[in-house]
Amino acid sequence: xxxxxxxxxxxxxxxxxxxxxxxxxxxxxxxxxxxxxxxxxxxxxxxxxxxxxxxxxxxxxxxxxxxxxxxxxxxxxxxxxxxxxxxxxxxxxxxxxxxxxxxxxxxxxxxxxxxxxxxxxxxxxxxxxxxxxxxxxxxxxxxxxxxxxxxxxxxxxxxxxxxxxxxxxxxxxxxxxxxxxxxxxxxxxxxxxxxxxxxxxxxxxxxxxxxxxxxxxxxxxxxxxxxxxxxxxxxxxxxxxxxxxxxxxxxxxxxxxxxxxxxxxxxxxxxxxxxxxxxxxxxxxxxxxxxxxxxxxxxxxxxxxxxxxxxxxxxxxxxxxxxxxxxxxxxx
Numbered sequence: 001x002x003x004x005x006x007x008x009x010x011x012x013x014x015x016x017x018x019x020x021x022x023x024x025x026x027x028x029x030x031x032x033x034x035x036x037x038x039x040x041x042x043x044x045x046x047x048x049x050x051x052x053x054x055x056x057x058x059x060x061x062x063x064x065x066x067x068x069x070x071x072x073x074x075x076x077x078x079x080x081x082x083x084x085x086x087x088x089x090x091x092x093x094x095x096x097x098x099x100x101x102x103x104x105x106x107x108x109x110x111x112x113x114x115x116x117x118x119x120x121x122x123x124x125x126x127x128x129x130x131x132x133x134x135x136x137x138x139x140x141x142x143x144x145x146x147x148x149x150x151x152x153x154x155x156x157x158x159x160x161x162x163x164x165x166x167x168x169x170x171x172x173x174x175x176x177x178x179x180x181x182x183x184x185x186x187x188x189x190x191x192x193x194x195x196x197x198x199x200x201x202x203x204x205x206x207x208x209x210x211x212x213x214x215x216x217x218x219x220x221x222x223x224x225x226x227x228x229x230x231x232x233x234x235x236x237x238x239x240x241x242x243x244x245x246x247x248x249x250x251x252x253x254x255x256x257x258x259x260x261x262x263x264x265x266x267x268x269x270x271x272x273x274x275x276x277x278x279x280x281x282x283x284x285x286x287x288x289x290x291x292x293x294x295x296x297x298x299x300x301x302x303x304x305x306x307x308x309x310x311x312x313x314x315x316x317x318x319x320x321x322x323x324x325x326x327x328x329x330x331x332x
Contacts (some may be wrong), residue, residue: 011078015039015085022089030105031069031092035085036109038143041073042081049074053139056123061136068116070143082144090151098157101217107153108146110214111201115145118197126193143196150204176202233241 024032045052047070058064075081096104119140139184155172163175170178176199184192204210291304 009078010116010321011080011082012039012042015082018086019314026093027089028096028101030101030108031088032095034092034108035088038073038075038081038088042075042078045074046070046328047074048297049141050139054119055139056127056136058139059116060120060124068113070200071116072112072143072146075143076139076141080142080266084147087147088143091147091154093159095150100222102221102298103214106206106214106218106221107150109151111146112143112196112216114210115194115197115201116147118200119145119191119194122193122197122200135193137175138191138193142194142195144190144193147192148176148180148198149202149205151275152199153177153205154207156202167254183310187294 019027019035027035051072052067052074054067059067075084090212092104095107099107123138127133155175157173161172162169163172163178164170165175165178165182168178180192180195181197183190183195201210205214
């Protein structure tokens, strides 16, 4: 425990300051638990770093598989911990709000172990292909591999936008590769293979069978299907004034794009049916459709639904308000 206290610990002080500014109550539970575990093991490491880091020589040749479990949650120094935990705070909050705590916990658990396996495989391949035994002895430690995997998932679930890398704008879907190269050039002592392994596992989740496997595993704990959705432009269906990924997911209620469209139409027709209940004459139907064709009625139904949900729908309209809106409609 004295390992961290003998130094200045400016990274730790800055980390605690950032967490307080972010607000502990604003951090989802799994993200907060993983963050707390990393900080705890920094002060009270389960084993010294040279017994916790993962390498082909120690883990594979000497069958020390315990390093797979320990290496992601131990860090070399306070600045190593600070940068990784700040990245976790941002990525974890967005993904946990988007996917739910149970599913996110399963992802963290599997990614932290699977990335170590991929790391050993890549190092073995490099050793065989290059004939350089140094790859066998390279020892990696830290949560950054998992963070690269989460970055791939975050860009998948929140598409669009771009990152600025030293004056160059890179689309988000390629940002993980640009960050991989940039970190290696700026800090050659970091584990390039460890970061690459995180990206490969993230791609295996998106384009391979890993996503379906984790979805099925998470459903065992939730009793239903977790929210692993395809990419949808949620901004078209969100409530007014709500911009966070978590809010968007709550507003769409886990529906896909087609289901959201149908729900919007049903909501609009139901609300209009309650408002004009008892009027079934052709003239009334004409007023309801306003002489629009089928496609125009569909678009109008969607807009009405979103507008009604954006307001406080529980408050009925007064007769004066209804007359005012009709006059405005005829004026237009």
